[in-house]
Amino acid sequence: MGGTKILVALFLCLMVSSTLGQFSSHKRLSYQAQQCRLSRLSSNEPNQRFEFEGGLIELWDENEEQYQCTGVHAMRVTVQQNSLALPNFSPFPVLVYIERGEGILGVTYPGCPETYHSSGGRQEGYRGEEERGFSHSKDLHQKVHRFRRGDILAIPPGAVHWCYNDGNEEVVAVHVADLNNPANQLDQSFRAFYLAGASENSGQRGIRRLGDRHGQRQFNNILSAFDSELLAEAFDVPEELIRRVQQPENRGLIVRVEKGEMRILAPEGEQEYEYERRRKYMGLDINGLEETICTMRLRHSLDNRREADVFSRHGGRLNIVNEHKLPILRYLDMSVEKGNMFPNTLYSPHWAINSHSIIYVTRGEAHIQVVGHQGQTIMDDRVREGEMFVIPQYFAATARAGNQGFEYVSFKTTSSPMKSPMVGYTSVFRAMPVQVLTNAYQISPSEAQELKYNREHQTFFLPSGRGGRSTRF
Known part of the structure; x- marks a missing residue:
């Protein structure tokens, strides 16, 4: 029996390692329908809205050229107080930004052990412990994660x-899925793919099956068939x-x-971490995956000022969450940044070398300009909150x-x-010799010197006028 467990654990380790290796290869799908011959970009709010008993889902149109080009899908989900967004899974990675509210997220990995039990007291209900006299009345499940605004x-x-949603206000979450991911x-x-729930294809409370572009079929969970x-x-059963x-x-x-029916699911301070530590110490349910995907962090705050990657006293701050701050992103091949620009601040003209950017406005407004490879303006608009x-x-x-x-x-x-960037101390202009410019x-050489050095103490966020100084750390 012990040898069988070791072989199963080894197999699961190899399976997960192979999967993670495929993610980390960073190969993208070639898809004939993916076209980036864009002549016009625009900002917009979701154009589809589906209401349910405990909240709503709003979808951006995935058939728009800009989303076809970048290979992503976006939606905004609102979960009311004391409501549950039902369990589901998708064949691609998803990043979720919590715009408002707080609550609990459960994510289940195949092959990972239970790491959380729902109540205090003695540990009960371990697998294979019937002979030890332990009760199975207590709930054992994988770890749940508390989230809050800005995560x-x-x-x-x-x-x-x-x-x-166990908080005191609605949870509003913006989801961006990378459809072009190698997974x-x-x-x-x-x-x-939903494991629960059903809706009719009628009225405002119904929802067409997600992923059906014609939207003519009824939605049912996958168990129903x-x-x-x-x-x-x-x-x-x-x-x-x-x-x-x-x-x-x-x-x-x-x-x-109903109020009170989900109390056991809430993490209880340090109890879940102490419980997990004791399980490992006792050698229970160890399958070899604990140091890989089973224990990876899924959450990171974008509002931590101390972690700002770019900070300007006169311009604003920029928080970047990449594979170094949140290692699981290495396997998802996605990342996120949050910018907070002060009034009338200018973002340095720049281009992204290795990614598309899908930008959601959380507050205020800005004038955006985007230029294509033929030197044509493809966006010259003012964007606003919610777009x-x-x-x-x-x-x-x-x-x-x-x-x-x-x-x-x-x-x-x-x-x-x-x-x-084109401007600042890390810019391409500063890196070129004066004679080239x-x-x-x-x-003239003096004019070239101005292009190179007039913003030599600044980068990315440029305060309006001249004389502001910025700091990067």
Whole structure:
């Protein structure tokens, strides 16, 4: 028996290592429908809205050229108080930004052990402990994660996840899915496979099946199509219970929960960490995956000022969460940054070297300009709170914050994003010899010196006027 457990653990380790290795290869799918012949970019709010018993889902149009070019899908999910977004999984990685509220996220990895039990007192209900006299009345499950406003959450492809709002206000979360990720071997249509829930294709409370571009078919959870007798045998439960699971009430994808029914799911301070430490010390349920994906952090705060990567006293700050701050992003091949620009601050003209940028406006407004490879302006608009727009890889862009400032979250399609600024002490202009600039632009050496050094103490966020100084750390 011991030898069998070792072989199973070794097999699972090799399986996960192989999967992570595929993610880290950073190869992207070639997809014929992916076109980046963009002549116009624009910012917009979601154009589809689906209401449920406990919240709503708003979708941006995945058929728009800018989303087809970048290979992403975006939606905004609102979960009301004491409501549960039902368990589901997708074939691609998803980054989630918590715009408002707080709650609990559960993410289930296949092959990982339970690391959390729902109540204090003695540890009960371990696998294979019937002979020790332990009770199975207590709930054992994988770790759950508390999130709050300003957090970024990473959800790996194929991982079942759910969300519960136990806070005092609505949870509003912006989801960006990377459909062009190598983990997705299907086409570039958005798909979500639900383990619970059902909706009719009628009225405002109904929802068309996500991923169906024509939206003419009814949504059901994936268990509903199986033979009930087969599932009853698989779960070793009465067939009547399976029929109830297969045909739930038409409550949608987000459902209300009676007060008090979800208390056991909330993390209780340090108890879950102490419990996990004791399990490892006792040698229970160790399968070899604990130092890999089973214990990776999924959450990181974007609002921590001490972690700002760029800080300007007169311009603003920039927080970047990449594979170094949140290692799981290395395998998802995604990252995110949050910018907070002071009123009238200018973002240095730049281009992204290795990623597309999907930008969601969280506060204020800004004037955005984007220029394509033929020197044509493809975006020259003012963007506002609640809107989203795209800046494709290598397209040059700049922004000026409005009178009330500008705050945004930018989702990246790489785990280690790189930018090439045109202005500042890390700019391409400063890196070129004066003689190159004088001959390229037919200007005098003194004018070339101004191009190179007038912003030599600044980078990225440029305060309005001259004389402001910025600091990077």
